[in-house]
Amino acid sequence: MKRRVVITGLGVCAPNGVGLSDFTEALHQGKSGIRFQSKLQALDFGCQIAGEPLIRDNILSDYFTPLQLRGLNASGIIYGVIAGKDAWSDAGLLSNSTDVPYWDYGVIFGSGTLGVDKFREAVYQVDNKDVRRLGSTAVIQTMASGVSAYLGGMLGCGNQVTTNSSACTTGTESVLMAYERIASGRAEIMLSGSCSDSGPYVWGGFDAMRILPRDFNDNPSKASRPMSATATGFVPGSGAGALVLESLESAKKRGAKIYGEVLGGEINSGGQVGEGSMTAPNSEAVQRCIKKAVENAGIESHQIDAINGHLTATTKDALEITNWSEALGLSGNHFPYINSFKGTIGHCLSAAGSIECVGSVLQLEEGVVFGNVNCEDIHPDILKTINLAKIPQKMIPFEPKVIAKASFGFGDVNACVIFRAFND
């Protein structure tokens, strides 16, 4: 018998809002966090815009000790720690001040590449025959699990502390991994989330693939156009999102605020066979992932009120809509409301899933479906499948009870999670 798992804390470090209240406000307003990046211009990037969280220097001392801040040059760790610690305190939890680890509390916090800027520093020193001067933090800032290691230590967690990595699926996968751990009775509280570094060394590879928009450098807020007929590629982003998942039993015992319930979901891969490849999704696998998620959640597809898609603003958006429609057996006016937050935050890569899961859960909390931006010209292929009214152009006061959120990533990997408003 699986135990019920609820969400009791949220934290976020997003391009359009650092901290839960700023992010919530930004989603209400459809405020863009995509800005011109002079450093990308200086480096002759085709795409010179990005979604990068604006971190004021004076907040860092709230999250890190002066010693931890010395030589800290890993933006993903900074975002992850801000989001993770915020979620922890939002859940009413404290850092461990005893000598005994929190045996029942753990961390699953994903990353893509971590500490890229620190790694660059180290490469220069090593090539300069100065390896002896790397200092003690070159390893902990650049290991993939750096972010979960920092958080696990700051909070004093004694259950599983790990980092998952599955490209742009990472964040949603971390929620499902944390869910499984609690549902199976092996932990009471898990901090789930993910982060993604900022900067040219992370985004350059995508620019080289010619999959980023190049014609919006002087009009950044219009560049990310999920579901639009004029979408020309995704805008790179960065940041972190975090969710505290907790057994219903523990949440009740603590008298914690409950944002919603995780009903379950599914993770799979298309095996890079058929139409699937390293960089292209296998529709059969995507549909199977969504169908299984609905089945595992113990609901019927028509109960889904809203979908937060992966919808990156590439030519694949119409295919994603078709896959949702086929998987759910719903189309036209029977299709749920659907939105993508990438219009305002861009594609935050390994952080995308967790930032967007936070946004999805906020819809339960706020009793609304947040609007899409930059899709006043919906792609005609999408309108062949679903009704125009199902793609809100601004926030609508419709209270969703069940929300499906999916993320897809390079490597032909998929994750779909089902959230429900809490009902005892």
Next chain:
Amino acid sequence: MQEDEKYQKLKDIIQVYLPEDVSVSDIHPTSNFVTELNINSANLVDIVLDVEDAFNIRLENEDMDQMQTVEDALKIIDSKLS
């Protein structure tokens, strides 16, 4: 450079690496970095780098092995400066 000036310079370096429950006034010449000042042993390499920069000297691996206490560090600094 006067001895007390060197000592003060070294204390300023060490201070950064002290855990929250150890204060600057706990630093004495005989203090052991790891067992008494509770400094994370991984940070000893950072102290060595800071000492190199502050005194414009270079410490070898053997010097670092011998650097158990504040006094040890002062002695090594002296020998490099002389």
